[in-house]
Each structure stands twice: as structure tokens, then as C-alpha cells.
Amino acid sequence: LAQLFRPLDLLGMVYRTIRQGAIDMASMFDLIDTRAEVVDTPGAPPLAITRGAVRFEGVRFGYDPDRAILKGLDLDIPAGSTVAVVGASGAGKSTLARLLYRFYDVDAGRITIDGQDIRAVTQGSLRAAIGIVPQDTVLFNDTIGYNIAYGREGAGDTDVRRAAESAAIAGFIERQPEGYATRVGERGLKLSGGEKQRVAIARTLLKNPPVLILDEATSALDSRTEADILDTLEAVERGRTTIVIAHRLSTVVGADRIVVLDDGRVAESGTHAELLRRGGLYAAMWNRQAAERARGDEAVAAE
Numbered sequence: 001l002a003q004l005f006r007p008l009d010l011l012g013m014v015y016r017t018i019r020q021g022a023i024d025m026a027s028m029f030d031l032i033d034t035r036a037e038v039v040d041t042p043g044a045p046p047l048a049i050t051r052g053a054v055r056f057e058g059v060r061f062g063y064d065p066d067r068a069i070l071k072g073l074d075l076d077i078p079a080g081s082t083v084a085v086v087g088a089s090g091a092g093k094s095t096l097a098r099l100l101y102r103f104y105d106v107d108a109g110r111i112t113i114d115g116q117d118i119r120a121v122t123q124g125s126l127r128a129a130i131g132i133v134p135q136d137t138v139l140f141n142d143t144i145g146y147n148i149a150y151g152r153e154g155a156g157d158t159d160v161r162r163a164a165e166s167a168a169i170a171g172f173i174e175r176q177p178e179g180y181a182t183r184v185g186e187r188g189l190k191l192s193g194g195e196k197q198r199v200a201i202a203r204t205l206l207k208n209p210p211v212l213i214l215d216e217a218t219s220a221l222d223s224r225t226e227a228d229i230l231d232t233l234e235a236v237e238r239g240r241t242t243i244v245i246a247h248r249l250s251t252v253v254g255a256d257r258i259v260v261l262d263d264g265r266v267a268e269s270g271t272h273a274e275l276l277r278r279g280g281l282y283a284a285m286w287n288r289q290a291a292e293r294a295r296g297d298e299a300v301a302a303e
């Protein structure tokens with residue numbers, strides 16, 4: 001009987017490993033993978049992080065061979081800086097993040113971290129170096145403490161509390177009847193979009209990655225919560241190379257650099273002020289969203 005169960009144990013372990021890896025990405029990456037899986041090159045060394053500089057060099061990529069999404073993308077993200085990527089829906093913003101995490105390999109060009117082609121290092125070491133705060137965090141049907149501790153294997157209670165404090169969710173957790181042992185999920189505590197995002201931030205703080213991808217929440221947060229979260233995120237970004245996938249321009253104003261994707265390439269790049277002065281795509285997007293916001297405010301005022 002034991003013989004019969006051993007393969008099942010193994011399957012269970014493989015399943016858990018895959019699930020754990022997959023769950024981080026679940027919402028952001030919405031994967032329908034029709035391409036060959038990426039594999040480690042035999043004998044590939046681990047990624048050696050020195051500063052965390054990220055570069056996309058002439059990157060071409062399409063999910064289908066006959067439909068290119070990125071058509072020669074060049075992007076230089078200096079170590080420790082924050083770059084916000086904006087562009088029309090479908091422009092390829094999330095694709096860029098998927099490629100950096102090496103869910104897919106590029107068709108041409110290359111992506112490097114500290115000068116190392118990400119295809120030449122182990123996937124495990126690459127993914128350990130990158131933290132992701134997704135739009136919509138997936139929580140386990142377990143305690144809130146477990147949900148935070150999941151960011152780093154072997155994290156102790158003190159680490160979890162410290163991360164929760166930095167993510168500004170410790171007060172909320174301590175007010176729950178069972179504190180960190182409070183269960184979340186269907187029959188437990190229901191968290192709001194903002195609270196879930198703080199759990200994701202706490203997890204990421206525990207992981208402490210040199211490279212960070214923030215997939216900015218779209219409409220889930222009210223503007224007050226959004227402003228609070230942005231303050232918290234600023235603390236997380238400090239000292240890390242950060243890519244913000246931005247859906248709303250109001251949140252990218254402070255980025256070191258804003259990059260506008262259009263037709264598979266970087267169409268414009270600069271600070272908020274520079275891009276407004278340029279009067280191009282970004283300025284047009286900004287004016288359109290500002291008009292929408294003003295209409296929204298009028299609608300609220302009329303209620």
C-alpha cells in the first residue's frame with residue numbers, strides 16, 4: 001500500500017509546488033499557455049544580483065507567431081529606480097512583466113538583470129529575485145498570519161508582525177478577535193480590495209526582493225484608500241528596482257520615469273512634467289483622464 005501512495009505523495013508535492021508558484025501570478029498573469037514551457041539551460045548558474053538593474057534590449061514577442069505584441073522594445077531600468085509603464089489597454093504592459101518573470105521567452109532580443117541574460121540563469125533564482133504585488137491578491141483559506149508568512153519560507157511571528165506594520169495592516173489585524181490567527185476566506189474574515197493589497201505588500205516585504213513589479217489596482221480602491229496605499233508602496237519601492245504597470249495616470253506622477261508603450265515599442269519616455277510639455281501621447285492620455293475625473297467628481301457632487 002505504501003508503494004501505491006508514494007507516487008501520490010510526490011504528485012501532491014509537485015502540485016503544491018506548482019500551485020504556490022502559480023498563485024502569486026494567478027490574477028496578474030491569467031495564463032492560457034499555448035507556448036512551450038521555459039526550461040533551465042543545463043548547468044545554468046543562479047542569478048547573481050549586484051544592484052538589480054533591468055534592461056530590455058530589442059525585445060520582440062508575440063503569443064502567436066503571426067501577431068507580434070512587442071516589436072523591438074528597448075527599456076533601461078537603472079538599479080533602484082521606479083519606472084511606470086503606461087499605454088492603451090492591450091499595449092503589452094503585463095506582457096512585459098510576464099517576460100521579465102520568464103513565463104515566456106522572448107522571440108528576439110534579450111532581457112538582462114545586472115548584465116545576465118535571464119535565459120542563462122536558473123528560473124528559481126530569477127523568480128526569487130522578483131516580487132510581485134498583483135492587482136487582485138489571491139488569499140488562502142487559512143489564517144491571516146499564514147497568508148502573510150507565505151511571502152518567505154520559515155518566516156517567524158516577529159517577521160510577520162513587522163511586515164504587517166510596514167504594510168500598515170497590523171492595526172486592522174490586531175483588532176480582529178483572534179488577531180493573526182483569524183481565518184480569512186469564505187467562512188472567515190472578508191477583506192476589502194485595499195486590505196488584500198496590503199497583505200500582498202506585507203508578503204512582498206517578507207520576501208525582500210531586489211526587483212519589484214507592481215500591477216496597480218484599477219478601480220477596486222476608492223481614492224482615499226488609493227492614496228494611503230500609494231504611501232505604503234513608496235516605502236516598499238525604496239531601494240528596489242521597480243516596474244509599475246499603471247492603468248491610471250494619477251498614480252504615476254511621482255515615478256522617476258514614465259514609459260509609454262505604443263505599437264509594441266516605447267513611444268515616449270520621461271518624467272511626468274517632461275511628457276506633459278512634449279504634448280504627445282502621454283499628454284493626450286493625461287488630459288483625457290483628467291476630463292474623466294472631473295466628470296466623475298461632478299457626478300458625485302450632484303448625488
Ligand code: ATP
Pocket residue numbers: 030031032033063064069087088089090091092093094095096247
Ligand atoms: P491592460 O491595460 O488591458 O491590462 P496590457 O497592456 O497589460 O493591457 P497585455 O495583457 O500585455 O496588455 O496584452 C497584450 C496583448 O496580448 C493583448 O492584445 C492581449 O489580448 C494579448 N494576450 C495577452 N495574454 C495572452 C495570451 N496568454 N495568449 C494570447 N494573447 C494574449
